[in-house]
Amino acid sequence: MTGSESGFIELDGVEKVFEVRRKTGFMKRERRQVRAVDSISFRVASGEMVGYIGPNGAGKSTTIKMLTGILTPSAGRVRVAGIDPSRDRIRLAHRIGVVFGQRTTLWWDLPLIDSYRLMHRMYRIPDARYRENLDRLVELLGLADLLDVPVRQLSLGQRMRGDIAAALLHDPEVLYLDEPTIGLDVVSKAKVREFLRELNAERGTTVLLTTHDLQDIEQLCKRVMVIDHGRLMYDGPLTGLHEAGESERTLVVDLERELPPIEAPAPARVVRVDGPRQWLAFPAAESAAPLVARIAERYPLVDLSVREPDIEAVIAKMLHAMEDNRGDDRGDGREGTRGDHPGDTPDDTPKPPPERATA
Numbered sequence: 001m002t003g004s005e006s007g008f009i010e011l012d013g014v015e016k017v018f019e020v021r022r023k024t025g026f027m028k029r030e031r032r033q034v035r036a037v038d039s040i041s042f043r044v045a046s047g048e049m050v051g052y053i054g055p056n057g058a059g060k061s062t063t064i065k066m067l068t069g070i071l072t073p074s075a076g077r078v079r080v081a082g083i084d085p086s087r088d089r090i091r092l093a094h095r096i097g098v099v100f101g102q103r104t105t106l107w108w109d110l111p112l113i114d115s116y117r118l119m120h121r122m123y124r125i126p127d128a129r130y131r132e133n134l135d136r137l138v139e140l141l142g143l144a145d146l147l148d149v150p151v152r153q154l155s156l157g158q159r160m161r162g163d164i165a166a167a168l169l170h171d172p173e174v175l176y177l178d179e180p181t182i183g184l185d186v187v188s189k190a191k192v193r194e195f196l197r198e199l200n201a202e203r204g205t206t207v208l209l210t211t212h213d214l215q216d217i218e219q220l221c222k223r224v225m226v227i228d229h230g231r232l233m234y235d236g237p238l239t240g241l242h243e244a245g246e247s248e249r250t251l252v253v254d255l256e257r258e259l260p261p262i263e264a265p266a267p268a269r270v271v272r273v274d275g276p277r278q279w280l281a282f283p284a285a286e287s288a289a290p291l292v293a294r295i296a297e298r299y300p301l302v303d304l305s306v307r308e309p310d311i312e313a314v315i316a317k318m319l320h321a322m323e324d325n326r327g328d329d330r331g332d333g334r335e336g337t338r339g340d341h342p343g344d345t346p347d348d349t350p351k352p353p354p355e356r357a358t359a
């Protein structure tokens, strides 16, 4: 089943405009409109795991708030599981789970288990189902020793796992995750990602994930949507995003001793040397494995690691490349794709992003 056939989440021409008042002098106020979300259309199929990324202030949280019913769109149509979120927020609440990495839905002073008991009642979860879900989540998220600990005493990683369990106790079909790995150490990040993969594979939970960590997307999502200035700029696989922006990853190599720059097969190349450590840039859309194998074969290797490009840098490069292409397109008379619904063609090829209006 694909996104276009069965939109579990559907947005058609959705807009959100905020009226903002600004003090401009004594007794003077200026009214201004902020178009946080601008003509967004996409579909997410049941069971899909999709990354929703963009620079700060791009409109991600506003979109998620419209999907939960907290905000009402200024224009357009939103449906989640066939429900209009802003009209039927309570009914929808039983079918969705939300996790905000920067905030907690748990009761700060209460032991973790008490928050779960409260949610059991709030969501009117049948007893047997609650117990079954709690047992499963406690086991999968490694919470057994934490249940009696007040939430304020939990580490960030423990609290995040506690929050994810809280969002899933009522068996939601869709989970919105806003920065679920922010501030977590490597081990906690790995645990959260592993859990989300299992949840999606075993339960078929639909996941919409907002993150600034490219590895979250890489490890969890086949599809990524990029939003910028409230508009959907890209909808496709992560590799397509890397290709569009010609982004690069960095292989950091520690050799046994100081040596001349490693001779790497183009387009990989050494970009920095500091004693026995060398940095090699290579296309992010390609696997590091052949490069690693070649270096290991020819050089005295002690250690190596791969550094991902910064998500903001990848997006910036992609947007930049699009600007350049548009400049070229004007010359060849090609028509723009404004008004396309990227989610309507969910094959694996990167889609041309919708043309942005030039103000």
Ligand SMILES: Nc1ncnc2c1ncn2[C@@H]1O[C@H](COP(=O)(O)OP(=O)(O)OP(=O)(O)O)[C@@H](O)[C@H]1O
Pocket (backbone or CB within 6 Å): 018, 019, 020, 034, 035, 036, 054, 055, 056, 057, 058, 059, 060, 061, 062, 063
């Ligand atoms: N309640 C509000 N009133 C006025 N403007 C708002 C409101 N909420 C968001 N905005 C504005 O809408 C735009 C989009 O904000 P939003 O929080 O959706 O972005 P974001 O992509 O989630 O950013 P971040 O990654 O920083 O969380 C921003 O310009 C923001 O200032």
